[in-house]
Amino acid sequence: MSGYALAARGLNKSFGSLVVAADVELNLPAGVRYALIGPNGAGKTTLINLITGMLRPDAGRIFLGDRDITAAAPDDRVRSGLVRTFQINSLFPHLTALESVMLAVCERRRVAQTWWRPITAYRDEADEAYGILNSLMLGGVSQRLTRELPYGQQRLLEIALALATKPKVLLLDEPTAGVPRGESRDLFAAIAGLSSDITVLFIEHDMDLVFRFAARVIVMVGGRVLVEGTPAEIASDPHVRAVYLGKARQ
Amino acid sequence: MTREALAGPGHYLRAQIRWRWSEIAFWLATLLPFVLAPSYLILASQVAITALFALSLDLILGYAGIVSLGHAAYFGVGAYTAGLISTRGWGEPLAGLLAAGLAAGIFGYLTSFIVARFRHLALIMITLGIGLVLQEAANSASWLTGGFDGLQGIHTWPIFGRFQFDLYGYTAYGYSLAVLFIIFLIARRLIHSPFGLALRGIRENGVRMPAIGAPTYVHIRTVYTIAATIAGIAGALLAETTETVSLEALGFQRSADVLVMLILGGTGRLYGGLVGAAVYMVARDQFSGLNPQYWYFWIGLLLVAVVMLMPNGILGGLALLARRARAGS
Numbered sequence: 001m002s003g004y005a006l007a008a009r010g011l012n013k014s015f016g017s018l019v020v021a022a023d024v025e026l027n028l029p030a031g032v033r034y035a036l037i038g039p040n041g042a043g044k045t046t047l048i049n050l051i052t053g054m055l056r057p058d059a060g061r062i063f064l065g066d067r068d069i070t071a072a073a074p075d076d077r078v079r080s081g082l083v084r085t086f087q088i089n090s091l092f093p094h095l096t097a098l099e100s101v102m103l104a105v106c107e108r109r110r111v112a113q114t115w116w117r118p119i120t121a122y123r124d125e126a127d128e129a130y131g132i133l134n135s136l137m138l139g140g141v142s143q144r145l146t147r148e149l150p151y152g153q154q155r156l157l158e159i160a161l162a163l164a165t166k167p168k169v170l171l172l173d174e175p176t177a178g179v180p181r182g183e184s185r186d187l188f189a190a191i192a193g194l195s196s197d198i199t200v201l202f203i204e205h206d207m208d209l210v211f212r213f214a215a216r217v218i219v220m221v222g223g224r225v226l227v228e229g230t231p232a233e234i235a236s237d238p239h240v241r242a243v244y245l246g247k248a249r250q
Numbered sequence: 251m252t253r254e255a256l257a258g259p260g261h262y263l264r265a266q267i268r269w270r271w272s273e274i275a276f277w278l279a280t281l282l283p284f285v286l287a288p289s290y291l292i293l294a295s296q297v298a299i300t301a302l303f304a305l306s307l308d309l310i311l312g313y314a315g316i317v318s319l320g321h322a323a324y325f326g327v328g329a330y331t332a333g334l335i336s337t338r339g340w341g342e343p344l345a346g347l348l349a350a351g352l353a354a355g356i357f358g359y360l361t362s363f364i365v366a367r368f369r370h371l372a373l374i375m376i377t378l379g380i381g382l383v384l385q386e387a388a389n390s391a392s393w394l395t396g397g398f399d400g401l402q403g404i405h406t407w408p409i410f411g412r413f414q415f416d417l418y419g420y421t422a423y424g425y426s427l428a429v430l431f432i433i434f435l436i437a438r439r440l441i442h443s444p445f446g447l448a449l450r451g452i453r454e455n456g457v458r459m460p461a462i463g464a465p466t467y468v469h470i471r472t473v474y475t476i477a478a479t480i481a482g483i484a485g486a487l488l489a490e491t492t493e494t495v496s497l498e499a500l501g502f503q504r505s506a507d508v509l510v511m512l513i514l515g516g517t518g519r520l521y522g523g524l525v526g527a528a529v530y531m532v533a534r535d536q537f538s539g540l541n542p543q544y545w546y547f548w549i550g551l552l553l554v555a556v557v558m559l560m561p562n563g564i565l566g567g568l569a570l571l572a573r574r575a576r577a578g579s
Binding site for chain 1: 263267439443444447448455457460468
């Protein structure tokens with residue numbers, strides 16, 4: 001029993017001589033908002049890939065609640081409540097926003113294997129998908145093709161897809177990448193408005209957003225967790241200032 | 251903004267699956283050969299059978315993005331199954347269809363475990379390999395299949411004990427068309443189901459699917475099995491209406507032809523394979539009449555022209571024209 005929503009024990013991963021994760025330990029309690037920060041190449045996205053099963057760790061174990069998910073397939077982890085979004089938009093260009101979210105809802109409700117009933121019989125799923133889009137201010141564009149949506153709305157759709165899977169733990173890989181600053185705040189307001197029992201971990205480079213929206217911050221450097229603490233602790237930590245904030249705030 | 255766009259999600263979904271006038275016109279047009287070209291009914295039945303085969307390929311290629319160069323394997327399994335049952339003394343056509351669909355479906359399910367693990371070029375090699383293996387197996391098992399000489403002695407009983415297969419192809423075309431239509435209805439239902447949506451998701455972004463909790467391999471195995479079943483039924487139709495099965499039924503040429511027809515008509519549109527089969531086979535019939543030796547020259551020219559002018563196939567081109575006409579008016 002780990003007692004945490006998500007925990008990692010001694011995660012290691014290297015590509016040849018390049019160490020991308022070294023003895024990473026994570027203990028995320030339920031419902032807490034975490035920011036994961038660190039310079040480029042620190043292994044932040046790699047860590048998300050390891051946790052979600054897109055990469056296999058060389059050593060170490062991962063726990064979702066009480067369950068050891070180290071060997072579980074990525075889609076299995078998603079169905080258990082461990083969900084991620086992507087740094088680069090990874091959507092369904094020729095599906096409408098409604099169809100995309102409805103697809104995720106149907107997968108969660110295990111009806112996506114049903115080929116003999118028309119989709120119109122799935123009013124509940126359609127309404128739920130529409131509700132999710134509405135909650136992210138996408139209700140008005142729900143019937144537009146994904147590829148026709150402006151970039152900011154595509155980033156929101158990315159989050160809508162994740163929400164449709166009913167996550168317990170949500171990993172957001174640079175949700176505001178490429179989004180203008182004003183829209184970033186709206187996007188984070190939407191993230192902050194998520195149900196308080198979802199554990200959120202987000203990678204973000206904008207320190208104002210990090211300090212504003214994260215309850216705790218994890219700093220990674222060179223594949224290692226350098227330090228973890230509250231935003232105030234992180235801001236005053238001399239190691240962090242030396243390797244990261246110092247450079248970023250010059 | 252259209253009226254549908256303003257209404258709720260339920261209304262929008264209903265509008266997506268509604269029958270269009272063009273579809274009704276298309277199916278009415280399939281009856282025209284009976285009155286306009288009764289001397290071409292044999293060809294028409296071949297077109298209907300090939301269209302069914304192309305429809306099955308569209309389910310995996312057009313919807314799930316699985317490129318296959320060995321799809322004739324399942325067509326051939328169906329053709330030989332129906333043929334063998336008939337030569338063993340049971341020529342009832344509907345039973346032949348069911349048995350063929352079952353046999354091809356089982357073969358499709360078994361091979362789907364290999365197919366679902368690969369994409370792109372590797373997939374082309376795998377499917378090509380499955381086709382070649384099966385063709386040579388059928389060739390060497392001549393005690394069963396008749397080998398190079400083909401399967402002789404097929405006799406198809408009248409449909410429902412009433413409709414005798416005639417020399418002009420009235421029954422053959424009516425039968426093939428009816429089977430095509432019924433299976434088309436099933437396929438249409440499939441693509442408008444939650445499963446159809448999942449298939450489009452795989453085609454659009456297969457890598458993303460696991461991240462929304464989708465068991466992609468399971469989906470691919472399912473659609474591959476269904477497509478193999480339909481291909482097997484198409485093969486059985488050919489065996490029953492021509493009362494012969496040759497190795498050509500599961501050869502590479504048939505796999506390549508059906509792929510060409512589908513791309514010609516337009517993938518992922520359900521009607522693409524139907525239109526492509528009709529255009530390709532009528533063109534082949536006409537060109538081979540004009541120029542018996544070099545007719546593939548004209549087929550080649552047709553392919554290059556269509557793909558250059560209409561990269562999304564004939565139906566893709568028509569859809570584009572229709573959109574432009576609407577935008578202009």
